[in-house]
Amino acid sequence: MADTPVPVLALTTGEPAGIGPELAVMLAAEEAPAARLVAVGDPGLLAERAALIGRDVELVECTPGEPLPTPRPGMLPVWPVALRAPSRPGELEVANAAYVLETLDLAVRACREGQAAGMVTAPLHKGVILDAGHAGFTGHTEYLRDACGVDEVVMLLATDSALHAGQPGWRGSAALRVALATTHLPLREVSDALTGPRLARVLRILDADLRRWFGVAAPRIAVCGLNPHAGEGGHLGREELDVIIPVLEALRAEGLTLDGPLPADTLFTPRHLEGVDAVLAMYHDQGLPVLKYAGFGRAANITLGLPLVRTSVDHGTALDLAGRGSADPGSLRVAVALAADMARRGAEVAPM
Structure with missing residues (x-):
């Protein structure tokens, strides 16, 4: 594969009570990421979770379409989406279902408008989204199908x-x-x-x-x-x-x-x-x-x-591990590397 620029990937941080937010800050500390990650979520939540698990991460709020800061270890750009209600590790809050879906919508829009080369999703909790009144919700896969208008x-x-x-x-x-x-x-x-x-x-x-x-x-x-x-x-x-x-x-x-x-x-x-x-x-x-x-x-x-690159982790929200700092970012690391590889190949073969 020919050398191509390191792609920008939108990383949705998933269910706020789960391990998604802390997995995002864990990856920010790695020195040789496969892509330039932009977290999509609440900056205050990410800061709280980073402090809780003892990770020193600099969060830089950005706007889709604006240039990203120069990448460096320990820095994580964030496209802000505000929580609907305070979130605590392991405790689901129905009001935040709308927040989770908004992060997905922002990431899809960024990919469709060329502001990101693909999206990577941390796990969400289907039950809390259904309990919030989103009848028929069955997961990321079907939601992204409908958001992108494919059959x-x-x-x-x-x-x-x-x-x-x-x-x-x-x-x-x-x-x-x-x-x-x-x-x-x-x-x-x-x-x-x-x-x-x-x-x-x-x-x-x-x-x-x-x-x-x-x-x-x-x-x-x-x-x-x-x-x-x-x-x-x-x-x-x-x-x-x-x-x-x-x-x-x-x-x-x-x-x-x-x-x-x-x-x-x-x-x-x-x-x-x-x-x-x-x-x-x-x-x-x-x-x-x-x-x-x-x-x-x-x-x-x-x-x-889909008309865009989307990868995700192979596990769920792990509410019982949230906030402990013991979650394994291995699957998210693989998802990021794969999305970056797919984005490079897609840019070479058939630019989106």
Whole structure:
């Protein structure tokens, strides 16, 4: 990859009662970041959390569109968003749900207007946003889909050793990319949601964005079946016969390289993963337990199908750890490095 400027990334600080704010100040102290980070959140909250965990961080308030201060270790630019109510570590406050969503809106706007090359998100708390009256909220992925006005997005998680653009295929058992055909749905709703058109859209996005963001020239995707033993020829469910197989056959005719549908209990083994660039699981808990076993804390969440770069951590708000200074910034570090790599590649291949 050719040398390109260090990208500016908007880092939303997530649920204020969780570990997101302190992870942001932890990264500010690192001397060789992969990107120029701008925190999106309440400066007073960040200052309080930095003091609480004993981190000496200089916070510099900025306005999107204005030049950022010269980067230096221990300095963190901030695009301010005001808390709606005081926040204490580990104690959720419904009034701050609007604050969390405003940080996302600001980051999206900055990316769309060219003020940031991408966005990285610290974890939010879905329950408190729902309790605040935002009915139907299911998470970052779907919220960003709607904010960007696209019809379909794909959730992809990748372990750190699978993040290097231009390095297709597996590099050891810990290197793994897992995408999801459906995301945050109750299990009883998955089969109805798994329609042929949706599955085709997901696979086309996955194929296209492996090329664009990861530099994989000819992606090979392994596809899980929905049912045990991939349906056992229809004896354990017909979704493979009626939906998945017809879609795979049609997309192979378009030139996509697709293996499957394969039983999920054997797909995630070295023999079946050899030479594969990504796995498509049919639902959230079919693929993500394997991914997190392989690299929890060293993985990142990527949203494909957006007109902007978005990555996130592979964990939740960890309310029980908030304010203690013991949270591990490893996943956020990976998410930042990945977003920076994607932003550089996107600028070279297809400027946004």
